[in-house]
Amino acid sequence: MNHKLNKIRQILVAFVLLAAVTGISSCEKNSFILPVVDPGTTWHFQVDIQPIFNANCTSCHGGAKAPDLRDGKSYLSLTNGAFVNTPGETSKLYTKLTGSHLSRATDTERSKILGWINQGALNN
Numbered sequence: 001m002n003h004k005l006n007k008i009r010q011i012l013v014a015f016v017l018l019a020a021v022t023g024i025s026s027c028e029k030n031s032f033i034l035p036v037v038d039p040g041t042t043w044h045f046q047v048d049i050q051p052i053f054n055a056n057c058t059s060c061h062g063g064a065k066a067p068d069l070r071d072g073k074s075y076l077s078l079t080n081g082a083f084v085n086t087p088g089e090t091s092k093l094y095t096k097l098t099g100s101h102l103s104r105a106t107d108t109e110r111s112k113i114l115g116w117i118n119q120g121a122l123n124n
């Protein structure tokens with residue numbers, strides 16, 4: 001009888017521990033976690049970054065509003081205007097996209113832009 005009670009107690013303890021662990025890890029889902037884009041990928045400005053600007057930015061940043069993000073203008077506009085620097089997390093471009101412009105790009109697009117900046121923001 002005592003043996004059975006011990007077993008039940010053990011199961012209860014295990015259950016409570018499991019609930020606690022699940023509870024703790026589920027909290028993390030609410031924090032801001034960048035999605036995984038392969039950290040080994042080399043990002044190319046023309047192939048990976050400019051299309052993000054074309055799709056999400058040039059409707060407003062089409063010349064009159066800095067930075068000018070139109071194809072052929074964007075690279076010089078970003079570098080001359082000091083919008084990109086390393087670490088990319090501190091750059092004007094990235095902080096804008098994680099701040100008031102959060103809704104203007106997806107998490108994946110943000111990660112690509114951050115990766116490109118941290119790889120030296122090359123005109124590649």
Ligand code: HEC
Pocket residue numbers: 052053056057058059060061065066067083092093096097100101104105
């Ligand atoms: C609906 C219009 C609109 C769209 C779309 C838009 N922006 Fe902007 N953006 C603005 C306005 C207006 C400002 C200036 C006011 C401000 O800083 O919020 C601005 C400011 C900025 C700045 C800071 C400029 C400075 O001088 O500090 C950056 C960087 C920027 N945008 C990048 C982007 C990027 C990258 C995208 C696309 C992913 C984008 N914007 C899409 C309207 C837009």
